[in-house]
Amino acid sequence: MDSNTGISVVLKAEQVGSLFGLTLTNSLLMTWLVMIILIGFTFYFRRKIALIPGKLQVGIEWLFEGVLNYMTETLESEHYARKFFPLIMTIFLLVLVGNELAFIPGIGSVGFHAPEGFIPLFRAPGADLNFTxxxxxxxxxxxxxxxxxxxxxxxxxxxxVNFSSPINFVVGLIELLSNLGRIISFSFRLFGNIFAGEVMIVVAGFFVSYFLPVPLEMFEVFVGFIQAVVFAMLTLFFIKLGIMEPHGEEAH
Amino acid sequence: MGALLDAFGIQTHLLIAQLVNFAVLFTVLWYFLYRPVMKTLDERRKVVAKGVEDAREAEAALKDAGETASVITRGAETEAEGIVARARDEAGTERDRLVKDAQARAEGIEKDAEARAKEEHERVLRESEKEIARLAIMAAEKAMRKA
Structure with missing residues (x-):
C-alpha cells in the first residue's frame, strides 16, 4: 500500500478486466482460484481412495463422518443427513478455503496500478457481496x-399464511418476514465479517506496519473458519426448521 | 435500492456467475469426492461387520469343535480303560496258566531226577558189590597161594 495515498477501502470488488463484455472482478477471480484448488484436490485425492486409508484419507473421512454424524443428530434422520451433506459440505469448503486463501502471502498484494489507485488481483470472495x-x-x-x-x-x-386465528396469522407473517430476512442476514454476516477483517488489517497495517497485524491476522484466520462453520450450520438448522411439522397451534 | 446495490457492487451477471460457480463446485465435489468417500466408508463398515460376524461364527465353530473333541476324548478314554482292564484280565489268566505249567514241568523234572538218582545209586551199589566180591576172591586166591 502506498503510504502517501492514505487508506483506501473499497466496499465493492474491483474490476480487474472484462470477459465477453462483462466486468470481471477480483473476487470472481479468487472464487475461480478456490474452485481450481478444491477441484484439483478432489481429482488428486480421488485416485488415492482405498478401503485401507492413508493418512490424508483418514483426515478427510474423519471430517466427513464427523459432519455427517452431527447432521444426523441435528436433522434426526440419516436419510436427510446424507441428502444434504453435499450442500452443507460444499458451502463449508468453499467459504473456508475462500476465506483462508486470502491470508496466503501474495494473494492480496499482487495487483496493478490503475488511475483510481492500486487494484489487487485477488480479493477474498467473502468480501464481495455478490458471492455472499x-x-x-x-x-x-x-x-x-x-x-x-x-x-x-x-x-x-x-x-x-394461517387464517385459523388472528394470532396465528400474525405469527405466520412474522415467520415469513424472518425467513426472507435470512437472505440479508446470511449474506451480510459473511460479507461484514470478512470485509471488516480486511479493513481492520489494512488500518492496523497503515498505523503499525510490523507486528501488530500478526495477531489480528491470526484472529481473522479464526474468524474465516468460524464464518464458514456458521454459514453451513445455519443452513443446516434452517433446513431442520423447514422440514419440521408446523406447530399444532390449536393445542396451545 | 439501485444505489445500494451499486454501492456493494452487486451486478446480475456477477451474481449469476457465483451461482454457477457454486453449482459447478457442488456437482464436481459430489460426484468425485463425497460419493466415493461415502461409498468407501459404507464398504468398510460392511467389511468390518462381516469380519465381526465371521469371528463370531468362527468362535461358535471353535466351541463346537471343542465339544466334539471332548466327547471323542471321553469315548476314547472309556474305551481305553476297557481295553486295559481286559488286557489285565487276560494277562492274569495267562500268568496263572504259565505258572501252573511251569510248576507241573518242574515237578516232572524233579521226579525224573529222583528216579534217575535212585537207579544210579542202585547200579553203583550193585557194581561195588561185584567189585567187593571180586576183590575178596582175589584176596582169597592170594592168601591161598601164599599158604
Missing part, C-alpha cells in the same frame, strides 16, 4: 424448497 448473496440465495431456496417438498405445499404454506 449468491450463497444466501442458494441456502434460502434450498431451505424453502426442501420444506415444500417434505411437508407439501399447503402444509408448508400454513406456516406463513
Amino acid at each position: 448473496l449468491a450463497l444466501a440465495f442458494i441456502s434460502f431456496f434450498t431451505i424453502e424448497i426442501t420444506g415444500i417438498v417434505v411437508l407439501g405445499f399447503w402444509k408448508y404454506g400454513k406456516k406463513y
Whole structure:
C-alpha cells in the first residue's frame, strides 16, 4: 500500500478486466482460484481412495463422518443427513478455503496500478457481496424448497399464511418476514465479517506496519473458519426448521 | 435500492456467475469426492461387520469343535480303560496258566531226577558189590597161594 495515498477501502470488488463484455472482478477471480484448488484436490485425492486409508484419507473421512454424524443428530434422520451433506459440505469448503486463501502471502498484494489507485488481483470472495448473496440465495431456496417438498405445499404454506386465528396469522407473517430476512442476514454476516477483517488489517497495517497485524491476522484466520462453520450450520438448522411439522397451534 | 446495490457492487451477471460457480463446485465435489468417500466408508463398515460376524461364527465353530473333541476324548478314554482292564484280565489268566505249567514241568523234572538218582545209586551199589566180591576172591586166591 502506498503510504502517501492514505487508506483506501473499497466496499465493492474491483474490476480487474472484462470477459465477453462483462466486468470481471477480483473476487470472481479468487472464487475461480478456490474452485481450481478444491477441484484439483478432489481429482488428486480421488485416485488415492482405498478401503485401507492413508493418512490424508483418514483426515478427510474423519471430517466427513464427523459432519455427517452431527447432521444426523441435528436433522434426526440419516436419510436427510446424507441428502444434504453435499450442500452443507460444499458451502463449508468453499467459504473456508475462500476465506483462508486470502491470508496466503501474495494473494492480496499482487495487483496493478490503475488511475483510481492500486487494484489487487485477488480479493477474498467473502468480501464481495455478490458471492455472499449468491450463497444466501442458494441456502434460502434450498431451505424453502426442501420444506415444500417434505411437508407439501399447503402444509408448508400454513406456516406463513394461517387464517385459523388472528394470532396465528400474525405469527405466520412474522415467520415469513424472518425467513426472507435470512437472505440479508446470511449474506451480510459473511460479507461484514470478512470485509471488516480486511479493513481492520489494512488500518492496523497503515498505523503499525510490523507486528501488530500478526495477531489480528491470526484472529481473522479464526474468524474465516468460524464464518464458514456458521454459514453451513445455519443452513443446516434452517433446513431442520423447514422440514419440521408446523406447530399444532390449536393445542396451545 | 439501485444505489445500494451499486454501492456493494452487486451486478446480475456477477451474481449469476457465483451461482454457477457454486453449482459447478457442488456437482464436481459430489460426484468425485463425497460419493466415493461415502461409498468407501459404507464398504468398510460392511467389511468390518462381516469380519465381526465371521469371528463370531468362527468362535461358535471353535466351541463346537471343542465339544466334539471332548466327547471323542471321553469315548476314547472309556474305551481305553476297557481295553486295559481286559488286557489285565487276560494277562492274569495267562500268568496263572504259565505258572501252573511251569510248576507241573518242574515237578516232572524233579521226579525224573529222583528216579534217575535212585537207579544210579542202585547200579553203583550193585557194581561195588561185584567189585567187593571180586576183590575178596582175589584176596582169597592170594592168601591161598601164599599158604
